[in-house]
Amino acid sequence: MPALTHPAPVHVAFSRPSIGEAEMREVRATLESGWLTTGPRVKQFEQQFAAFVGVPHAIALNSCTAALHLSLLAAGVGPGDEVVTTPLTFCASANAIVHVGATPVFADIDPVTMNLDPAAAAAALTPKTRALLPVHFAGRPVDVRAFREMADQSGLALIEDAAHCVEGIARGKRIGTTADYTCFSFYATKNVTTGEGGMLTTASSDAADRIRVASLHGMSRDAWARYSGGGVVDYDVVMPGFKYNMMDLQAALGIHQLARVEENLKRREAIWDIYDEGLADLAVERPAPIEFGSRHARHLYTILVDRDRCGLDRAALSSALAARGVATSLHFRAIHLHSFYADRFGFKRGQFPQAERVSDQTLSLPLSPAMTADEAHFVVEQVRGALAKAGR
Ligand SMILES: *Cc1c(COP(=O)(O)O)cnc(C)c1O
Numbered sequence: 195m196p197a198l199t200h201p202a203p204v205h206v207a208f209s210r211p212s213i214g215e216a217e218m219r220e221v222r223a224t225l226e227s228g229w230l231t232t233g234p235r236v237k238q239f240e241q242q243f244a245a246f247v248g249v250p251h252a253i254a255l256n257s258c259t260a261a262l263h264l265s266l267l268a269a270g271v272g273p274g275d276e277v278v279t280t281p282l283t284f285c286a287s288a289n290a291i292v293h294v295g296a297t298p299v300f301a302d303i304d305p306v307t308m309n310l311d312p313a314a315a316a317a318a319l320t321p322k323t324r325a326l327l328p329v330h331f332a333g334r335p336v337d338v339r340a341f342r343e344m345a346d347q348s349g350l351a352l353i354e355d356a357a358h359c360v361e362g363i364a365r366g367k368r369i370g371t372t373a374d375y376t377c378f379s380f381y382a383t384k385n386v387t388t389g390e391g392g393m394l395t396t397a398s399s400d401a402a403d404r405i406r407v408a409s410l411h412g413m414s415r416d417a418w419a420r421y422s423g424g425g426v427v428d429y430d431v432v433m434p435g436f437k438y439n440m441m442d443l444q445a446a447l448g449i450h451q452l453a454r455v456e457e458n459l460k461r462r463e464a465i466w467d468i469y470d471e472g473l474a475d476l477a478v479e480r481p482a483p484i485e486f487g488s489r490h491a492r493h494l495y496t497i498l499v500d501r502d503r504c505g506l507d508r509a510a511l512s513s514a515l516a517a518r519g520v521a522t523s524l525h526f527r528a529i530h531l532h533s534f535y536a537d538r539f540g541f542k543r544g545q546f547p548q549a550e551r552v553s554d555q556t557l558s559l560p561l562s563p564a565m566t567a568d569e570a571h572f573v574v575e576q577v578r579g580a581l582a583k584a585g586r
Pocket residue numbers: 256257258259260283284286287329355357358378379380381390391392
């Protein structure tokens with residue numbers, strides 16, 4: 195058996211969660227407390243999240259998809275309305291628009307930032323436009339000032355999908371402080387995770403009250419308020435609400451995930467830098483540098499694989515890396531190319547060429563604070579090896 199010159203990891207997972215002892219202890223304490231669903235730990239997580247972002251209201255929900263849905267409802271978006279968004283996102287951003295009966299209107303991305311291009315969004319506005327829904331793709335903040343000005347000038351609601359961007363800062367301001375509604379995800383692969391979960395932030399007390407009621411059956415009082423005070427407390431159903439509340443079991447994870455978010459971001463930055471340096475001389479296209487005054491949340495490290503430059507296409511590189519022990523992922527196939535959107539709204543390939551180029555060529559490399567520097571170097575070597583084999 196040949197001796198290993200260095201101990202190479204045999205498999206690098208795409209996004210291994212980083213769960214610490216504190217999370218484990220808190221989950222156990224929650225189970226032992228006898229209060230499993232929305233209660234004191236959710237309140238604590240909401241307060242800590244609001245303080246972290248610097249926003250008056252944070253409402254914990256069971257997903258970012260729920261946050262997007264409730265934001266659109268709170269903004270009064272409904273049938274006959276249009277919402278301008280990016281085609282380069284997860285389907286939930288557009289599905290939520292469909293859920294409220296509105297029409298998603300896509301505008302192309304900026305080829306450098308891969309975020310919704312403000313000029314393209316402005317060109318897509320019509321008298322029916324009711325809201326703007328930019329997405330901080332991969333953790334890179336969108337041009338928040340341009341979208342804030344556009345929303346204010348045209349009387350539109352600004353809803354940001356910040357599923358990738360808990361730690362983001364744009365022009366010195368934290369993501370979650372400049373939009374009317376900002377939606378965060380705590381899905382298993384996200385930078386802060388509760389397994390499943392989400393958070394909605396807003397500065398409006400009136401909207402926050404309405405969102406809370408809508409998030410739990412439309413009841414005027416939540417379970418903690420109904421059962422914890424002693425005695426029977428009546429409630430009234432004021433609307434046919436949804437079942438979107440977060441459980442204390444989820445918040446038990448979130449409280450400690452949030453406490454480590456800055457530390458974890460440093461780990462993500464270190465891995466990002468290893469990739470950026472290690473891939474610099476290769477034929478793949480790396481993420482653009484970060485804009486001055488902004489902070490990238492480093493959620494996804496995406497490379498573009500152009501067949502003509504690399505000698506193999508994205509699918510071939512992905513398979514070659516899998517064979518070499520490196521898991522990859524795809525963010526995202528452009529929404530307008532999915533059959534529901536093409537069939538229902540008549541979208542066609544060719545309408546959003548920049549988003550389509552990314553959609554066709556993008557490949558996400560493993561990135562997680564649980565990754566070691568050795569694993570990141572291993573990934574670089576495998577990309578190098580796979581390209582060399584293809585003759586590049
Ligand atoms: C993950 C994700 C969502 C959905 O988040 P959930 O918490 O799973 O509902 C929405 N938008 C984007 C861009 C995402 O990546």
